[in-house]
Amino acid sequence: MKVSKLFLPTLKETPKDAVIKSHILMLRSGMIRKSASGLYSYLPLGFKVLKKVIQIAEEEMDKIGAQEFLPPILTSRELWEETGRYSLMGPQMWRIKDRHQQDFVLGPTHEESFTDLVRRELSSYKQLPLIVYQVYKKFRDEIRPRYGVMRGREFTMKDAYSYHADETDLSKTYEDMRKAYRQFFKRCGLDTVPVQADSGSMGGKTSEEFMVRSHIGEDTIIECPACGYVANAERAECTLDYEKKEEAFKTLETKDTPNIKTIEALTAFFQCSPKQFIKTLIYEALDQEKVVVLIRGDLEVNQVKLTNAMMGKEFQLAKDETVVTLTQAPVGFAGPVGLKNVKIIADESVRYIVNGITGANQKDQHLVNVNFERDFRVDEFFNLRLTKKGDSCPQCKKELHSFEGIEVGHIFKLGYKYTQDMKAVFLDASGKEQHPIMGCYGIGIDRTIATVIEQNHDEDGIIFPMSIAPYQVSILPLSEEAFEPAEKLYNELWKKGIETLLDDRDLRPGFKFKDADLIGIPIRVTLGKKTLAEGKAELKLRKEKTNTLVLLDELSEKIEQMIKTEMEILNS
RNA sequence: CGGGGUAUAGCGCAGUUUGGUAGCGCACUGGUUUUGGGAACCAGCUGUCGGGGGUUCGAAUCCCUCUACCCCGACCA
CATH class of the missing domain: 3.30.930.10 (Bira Bifunctional Protein; Domain 2)
Structure with missing residues (x-):
């Protein structure tokens, strides 16, 4: 393919929609264009x-x-x-x-x-x-x-x-x-x-x-x-090392917690560990079915385990209005005590909380000294805990990364x-x-x-592995006299079945180099005035910094060899 | 869905505070000179200022509304 004929809209500037390197480079190299959010067209190169x-x-x-x-x-x-x-x-x-x-x-x-x-x-x-x-x-x-x-x-x-x-x-x-x-x-x-x-x-x-x-x-x-x-x-999974504190049940009390909703804020307010809290989450499925999920304050619910616990049905955190309707309180004050007409499930960790703290289902109020069985019911217990860095390994109990x-x-x-x-x-x-x-x-x-x-790019652009590169070779004739030998090489390579680009555009060398680097063709052949005078061209791998000078007659064979070597590494 | 932001030429952006009839760079077209890492100069082309409505003599700019796109969150309770 001759570059002058190729639909290759490369971009010098970074499109503002793109954040990650691959997205930026796919847009810049003219591989893709966006049609709408999450919908992309592939252009010829891509x-x-x-x-x-x-x-x-x-x-x-x-x-x-x-x-x-x-x-x-x-x-x-x-x-x-x-x-x-x-x-x-x-x-x-x-x-x-x-x-x-x-x-x-x-x-x-x-x-x-x-x-x-x-x-x-x-x-x-x-x-x-x-x-x-x-x-x-x-x-x-x-x-x-x-x-x-x-x-x-x-x-x-x-x-x-x-x-x-x-x-x-x-x-x-x-x-x-x-x-x-x-x-x-x-x-x-x-x-x-x-x-x-x-x-x-x-x-x-x-x-x-x-x-x-x-x-x-x-x-x-x-x-x-x-x-x-x-x-x-x-x-x-992680090792579940819950222990029940040896502590007598204290009397259930209601405490004023003005505008204090998050576990973090509550921890500061009550001056206690987040492990003391019974976090109460309200989930809703697409068909409006609701379920209340309880878990210890320092832990998080694993969405997949929850789905499995609910027989494969997908639940999402309920909307604020749903929470308000169900608990009769604004978001931030939900608790299991007194909740009716709804299924309540709990993570195993909740069994072990003695004299816990949870929302009172009333604005600006929490309950303290809450205890399972005495104060609230749980329909079913599951292991719903999300394993995190720092938890202990389920196999050897060492710290997980x-x-x-x-x-x-x-x-x-x-x-x-x-x-x-x-x-x-x-x-x-x-x-x-x-x-x-x-x-x-x-x-x-x-x-x-x-x-x-x-995983394969540098500041100049993509570095395609030989196996999936859109073209294996890119030929850059830089001066007038280079066009003829370039075209000759181009034809030779295609005869060998090697997919080759010929940058026949009437552009300055810098432009061709930048584009070639950006689109990441693995092998680059540069034909310039100086090397041509010695009957040579410059051969370079995109992934390497250095280049070698090769006699024009030996180019196509050398290139064929290079491709073979690269492919062998990938296929081995 | 919640929060934040953006929308002006193909791309990247300025102009919006303080209303006066739209601009810069790149790209594009023609020309001259250039030619080993995104050239220089000259001359051009390019816009429903996201859509709709309103205020006003006059709106890219002020007000209302809708839409699209991006970022963060949605495991906060």
Whole structure:
């Protein structure tokens, strides 16, 4: 491709909407442009990268026997109702109506779609295992899209689903996937950390996330440097070392706490530890169901554990009006004592609080010496505590650390949820009807690209790994006499199948250098007056500072060798 | 959804306090000179000042309203 003909709107200045490096660089290099919040168009350069990443994903999937499908983007409401997810899923599910007022969903994930497809054709164990996948758009109306394609509302995902006659077979595919994923990320030039995670509303058990360490990561990963325990904070456990104080129950009293609402302010007011407080949180689901959650004042509720405790139903903190209606008091004064007509659940920590402090369900008042059973009821106890840095390791009891990470891939053992709910069956060897057991496996394609850029850039721009670079070579003729040898090299390289850019624009050298660095093509060939006089050109890797002078005749072979070497490192 | 902010040329911004009919840099078009790290000069083009309503002789500027986008939070009780 000749740059003069390429739609490549590079930007010299940083667009004001972008905050993180990958977003800034993807905009500046002309890879993407924004259409609306969380919605992006890929321009030719970006699309080339996207296609390369997809290609690698497809190769790795095909290698382990997965087969690619292309289902529709729209899915009917009925499908989602079969598994209960039409009501279980929160507002992130994009719901639309057709002209007949029929409800449809722009798929946020495709367990139902594929299981529906599979159950129609599945009859015998001889058809199993079956591994299916697609690389296509997903729609999630995110609460807050941000960071460019890192968290968009419409994005490309490689999602695979597997169906098995038994759990042993599922485990085998799960292992294959785990290896395929490592290989995929390696080939894209990413170092990933495998992390135990929670499968949330997907409804599974075993799962593993592929995380990339990054400060802009939206996930917190808990790790134990002592014994190697690693888990997503959403799933991480910690040693529960609650002890009940040997203290007699004191008389329940009401205290005036004018305008003192937060745990922090209350701690200062009462001159006691935050552990003395029974924090009372009111949650509400999409269908208005409410639940009151109690937890010790110094702890936080793990949203995923809460979802699991509520049988997979998603709850969010209730709106202020809801809190006011339920507690008859402004926000900040909620407590479990005297609450009626609502389910109350509590974290295990609450059992051990003696003579605790909590809101009085009246403006500017708190209750002291509150005790479980004597003063309030709890319908059910769960472990709802969010594990944090500083808690003790569930395995070795040493102190836990944490780091931020970007989730680029996720594999799950799903179990029977979807095949049971959707009545997918096959006949086993003994002629008995059975549900297949399922696995599901996702890779965020856009996010993978953003993460690669996040980890591979310098002050001048992107440094693409050879495997996913939009072009492998960029030729920069800097003077009049350089154009002819440049074009010759350009043709030679294309003959070898090497994707090459020729910057044939009538621009000053500095401009060409800046653009080449910005878009991050791995190999740069510079043809200038001085070196040309010696019959040589300058060869440089984007990721390295130094360059070498190479005879014109040897260029194409040298370049071919360089690409081979780079690709071998990524593929090994 | 709560809080904060922004909206003026393709991009980045000034102008809004104090109302007087829109500007700077980059980009773009033509020309001359340049040519190894985003050139210089000359001459140009480019705007429903986010939308609607109001006040006023007159609104980018003041008032009301709507919308879009960004940031923080939404695990505060």
